Amino acid sequence: MTKNIYDIAREAKTSISTVSRYLNNKNVRPDTKERIKAVIEKYNYHPSSIAKGLVTKSMKLIAVMVVDIRLPHYANASYFIDKELSNTGYRVIVCNTSGDLNTCAKYIDSVLNMGCEGIIFVGSIFNELNRYQEIVEKLNSIPVVITNGKLDVERCISIYIDDKKGIYDATKYLINKGRTHIKYIQYTNNQSAILKADGYKEAMQEAGLTPSIYYTNDIFNGGYDETRRMILEDYALDAILSGEDLISMSASRALVLEGKVVGKDVDVIGFNSSDYCLLAAPALTAVDNKIEESSKTAASLIKDILDGKEYQKEVHLEPTLKIRESA
């Protein structure tokens, strides 16, 4: 039924090697080229990527490691990486690690022996992989890109988005607006979360204000719950910011339900600047951490390594404050 390279060669009156050359854009005489082309089109023949993979040890696959695709940040990252890569003949395989390194290790094993050519790690949480010597060794065989982190492997590119500065600038912005009772909600306790909180603390202390940090691990309700707590503890609060849009959105919701006018009585700022910011009432002002740019950069850089091009080991991106209605 489905044709292979022998069938094509036979019907094009040539050898399989010539067909193979044609397929891989090597030199083939124009007239044979024409004959091969005709037969290939006649049967809509596609060479088996498995058989090719067995020889080349590659299935033209790039793995993307995320925590959970349901979170907008990771959905966006994998979308843009896929978009950038799928044109170049690569297919993307997304792995939901739920932040668990054992799960991640299993995925790495799995994609590696599927002929995966490179891995993109999205998020600083994957920094912790450095502690697993065996995993690091496996990663040595392929190019790796990581955002906001650095892995001790042969070919690794780090894309840094200065999260700390993003929050620092946002805090400054609030201070310059005259806000003084500025609260911060920290989501999780990973490296990136800590850096962001540091940015907040630094800006507050420089201005002679006392930092006030609330903690949560619940992405959907945490902002609401902590804001309720804040209201009880300090009714004079005049600004809230966090390291996640979703946290800030539910904080904003709590304020609105309390009768506060967000953007006037209290300013709220988020982080990521996802499209969901537009759904908040009022629309959420947020730190834009350039997810599209960093994702596309990750994709094109891993291609560069694969293509044997020169590449820089580090790329730095600056977050910016995207002002909407909530602050």
Added chain:
Amino acid sequence: MTKNIYDIAREAKTSISTVSRYLNNKNVRPDTKERIKAVIEKYNYHPSSIAKGLVTKSMKLIAVMVVDIRLPHYANASYFIDKELSNTGYRVIVCNTSGDLNTCAKYIDSVLNMGCEGIIFVGSIFNELNRYQEIVEKLNSIPVVITNGKLDVERCISIYIDDKKGIYDATKYLINKGRTHIKYIQYTNNQSAILKADGYKEAMQEAGLTPSIYYTNDIFNGGYDETRRMILEDYALDAILSGEDLISMSASRALVLEGKVVGKDVDVIGFNSSDYCLLAAPALTAVDNKIEESSKTAASLIKDILDGKEYQKEVHLEPTLKIRESA
């Protein structure tokens, strides 16, 4: 460096066929079994899935076709499918077709010759594939599951979620609450969107009310824009519903900014009942179309077909109304 089946066989003092049998749980004498096991563990050997794939014509891959992973509905679907399948040794490959059938066709070609064993289509939009005879033929070679649709291929399971009834019930609910100026916002013009709108119309007409439908193709701003329009055209509006949470959320936002009290002056109902409903202020009441259940069902059914089990060609799921604060 990396061991193959010959290395294992040699060191375990047996032949590759016996190792292969061990790997595939065939009969092997206990003592040889032990020796093989020891060597395999010593080197942490994993058989190459590419080589295996060349023989079996399968890479243990399932493709999931979605429109755009950035939309919560698709992110959730692919997450739950992945979660259900990754335990069984299958890997999932997500394809963002952006609703374009040519793109979809290319992905199908691609995953098929990568040794993909089955495809899950998420959303009624993929019904349109029936018009492409060549695509349908290709799909004949593998099991297929589609939600809210039916493909004319050999082995296809349809999972129907009664969208029309979901909206019908929601409309009834509003009517029973005494609402009369109920508006509907339709997003896109695909089969599912039309069915939902029909549910709305039917409920309205049965109650002797005049349906009033607004249209948009903009998932993030459409709800807002159309609601602005509504307010100008009929200030007495007392309820809005739509076929997408995001549309209803931005509709709600427009109402709040207009000074209306959502859930009191005007009721708003969404569709999907994603976690984002909790971020709206007030929290969005929505039709729950059972995305987790349908996704997990899709995954386990495609496994059933692959395992040669008996299977039903159709599964029906009932949406329910999840009442929160906005209605």
Added chain:
DNA sequence: CTGTTAGCGCCTTCAT
């Protein structure tokens, strides 16, 4: 520029 040939790592008869 082209054809022959030897693998890539595994599964699967077919004997034993």
Added chain:
DNA sequence: ATGAAGGCGCTAACAG
């Protein structure tokens, strides 16, 4: 229960 040998579809020397 086990081993030998052929083949899955393709690429990559090698020789012409």
